[in-house]
Amino acid sequence: MRKTFLFPNLLFALILFSSCEQPLEEKDFPYELKLVIRGILKPDKLIDSVYIGRTLPIGVPFDEDFANLNDAVGAVISDGVFYPLRYTANGIYTTDSLIARRGEKYYLLVQWQDKSASAETYIPQAGKLLNSGIVKVNEIDTSYSVIECTIDPVESEAYAVTWVLKYFGGQVIDESESFAEVVRSTSNEIIKVRSDPIPDDVLTSINTLGVGIYIYDRVFYDFYLSQEVNKIPTGIFGYPATNAKWNIKGDGIGLFIGRVDMIVNL
Numbered sequence: 001m002r003k004t005f006l007f008p009n010l011l012f013a014l015i016l017f018s019s020c021e022q023p024l025e026e027k028d029f030p031y032e033l034k035l036v037i038r039g040i041l042k043p044d045k046l047i048d049s050v051y052i053g054r055t056l057p058i059g060v061p062f063d064e065d066f067a068n069l070n071d072a073v074g075a076v077i078s079d080g081v082f083y084p085l086r087y088t089a090n091g092i093y094t095t096d097s098l099i100a101r102r103g104e105k106y107y108l109l110v111q112w113q114d115k116s117a118s119a120e121t122y123i124p125q126a127g128k129l130l131n132s133g134i135v136k137v138n139e140i141d142t143s144y145s146v147i148e149c150t151i152d153p154v155e156s157e158a159y160a161v162t163w164v165l166k167y168f169g170g171q172v173i174d175e176s177e178s179f180a181e182v183v184r185s186t187s188n189e190i191i192k193v194r195s196d197p198i199p200d201d202v203l204t205s206i207n208t209l210g211v212g213i214y215i216y217d218r219v220f221y222d223f224y225l226s227q228e229v230n231k232i233p234t235g236i237f238g239y240p241a242t243n244a245k246w247n248i249k250g251d252g253i254g255l256f257i258g259r260v261d262m263i264v265n266l
Helices: 008-016 219-225
Strands: 035-041 050-054 073-078 081-084 086-089 092-094 105-112 115-122 128-138 143-152 158-166 172-175 191-194 208-216 252-265
Touching: 035 105, 035 115, 050 073, 050 105, 105 252, 128 208, 128 252, 143 158, 143 208, 158 191, 158 219, 158 252, 208 219, 219 252
Parallel strands: 035 252, 115 252
Antiparallel strands: 035 050, 050 092, 073 081, 073 105, 086 092, 105 115, 128 143, 143 191, 158 172, 158 208, 208 252
């Protein structure tokens, strides 16, 4: 199966689980330190999984104890109210009580030692799914099937879709691990979005084929375009020398972004 763009949470996870047993001494590795921040906000869910860490020197394997920060100070702001971030474990912080809502804006402030970072996002409204189905794609030397969705967006939110395989009861048992494309409407026109190629064994499965629809804050489109096709940006924890267009500002890199997830039967 073709791999074009991994989900942002998978990009971070690939680095998180490649830990090193030897502790690092910061003084031994001079480099430009950046805060690393990751948070995906979903509607009607508690904002309780904001990761805060720091970059590592170039060429140094990931060390969880060195990278994860447990003493950062931060808050998420909604409607002028500050919701302090409280550390839980493994670099993860929670607001304890702030529930994300569709259409609402959220601001993030983070401070650690002399480094500060900020971001803003909103929870997008879902557009109307007009049609979805399997489309055969014929190329010069190959052919394959994808799922194509026709969507009437609300504003300029960004869309990506995946193929999804489900049991008859609705439980997801398999899903594409990447996005074939991310599409954003610039003038509220109807858009079409395609999935990664569907494996043959999925097409012939007796289980139910569906489509996963991922709707992001519009800035995710810019982040997606800044990635190199077919390349996983493995340097996001190692060093900040990346062309990725993050929405974290100041002394940080990463994404703090609103997303709506939908799974629909074909």
